[in-house]
Amino acid sequence: SIRDMQSLESLDLSKNMLYGEIPQSLSDLSSLSFLNLSYNNLMGRIPLGTQLGTLYDQNHHLYDGNDGLCGPPLPKSCYKSDASEQGHLMRSKQGFDIGPFSIGVAMGFMAGLWIVFYALLFMKTWRVAYFCLLDKVYDEVCVIAVFGWARLTGRTDARLLMSQVAWSSIDSDESYE
Structure with missing residues (x-):
C-alpha cells in the first residue's frame, strides 16, 4: 500500500x-x-x-x-x-448526459403517438371502439360531476339534473360512420 x-x-x-x-x-x-x-x-x-x-x-x-x-x-x-x-x-x-436522454424520450413519445394515430386512422374497428370508450368515459365523468355538484350545493334533485345531462348528450349524439 x-x-x-x-x-x-x-x-x-x-x-x-x-x-x-x-x-x-x-x-x-x-x-x-x-x-x-x-x-x-x-x-x-x-x-x-x-x-x-x-x-x-x-x-x-x-x-x-x-x-x-x-x-x-x-x-x-x-x-x-x-x-x-x-x-x-x-x-x-461517465457518459450520462440529460440532453440526449430527453431527446430520446421525446422521440419515443412522438413515435408512439404516431403509431396510435395511424392505427385509429386506418383501422375502422379500432376507431369506433376508441370513440365509444371516450363516450363512456365522458358519460362517467359527467355523472360524477353532477352528483358531486348536487352534493356540494345540497340539492336533492340530482336525478333531475342527470336526466337533463342525459337528454343533452342524446341531442348532441352523432354517428361515427
Missing part, C-alpha cells in the same frame, strides 16, 4: 483515469516532495494533512481536472448542497 512507501519522493498519477477518493495515507508520506493527481476522476474531500498542503503550495495544478474534489486548499466547499452537483459531474464524466 501507499502507506508503506515512506521513502517515496515523487509520485505522478496524472491522466490515469483514477476515480474515487484520495486515500488519507497519501497525506502521511513525509518524504514526498512532488505529487501530481491532475486530470483523473477523483471526488470527495481532500485529506487533511500538512504534507498535501505543502505540495499544493508548490504546485497549484496538483488537483486540476478533478471536478469532484472539494475542501481545502480548493475554493470549492464540501457542503451537502454541493453533493448533487458532484453527482451530476460524475454522471456526465
Whole structure:
C-alpha cells in the first residue's frame, strides 16, 4: 500500500483515469516532495494533512481536472448542497448526459403517438371502439360531476339534473360512420 512507501519522493498519477477518493495515507508520506493527481476522476474531500498542503503550495495544478474534489486548499466547499452537483459531474464524466436522454424520450413519445394515430386512422374497428370508450368515459365523468355538484350545493334533485345531462348528450349524439 501507499502507506508503506515512506521513502517515496515523487509520485505522478496524472491522466490515469483514477476515480474515487484520495486515500488519507497519501497525506502521511513525509518524504514526498512532488505529487501530481491532475486530470483523473477523483471526488470527495481532500485529506487533511500538512504534507498535501505543502505540495499544493508548490504546485497549484496538483488537483486540476478533478471536478469532484472539494475542501481545502480548493475554493470549492464540501457542503451537502454541493453533493448533487458532484453527482451530476460524475454522471456526465461517465457518459450520462440529460440532453440526449430527453431527446430520446421525446422521440419515443412522438413515435408512439404516431403509431396510435395511424392505427385509429386506418383501422375502422379500432376507431369506433376508441370513440365509444371516450363516450363512456365522458358519460362517467359527467355523472360524477353532477352528483358531486348536487352534493356540494345540497340539492336533492340530482336525478333531475342527470336526466337533463342525459337528454343533452342524446341531442348532441352523432354517428361515427
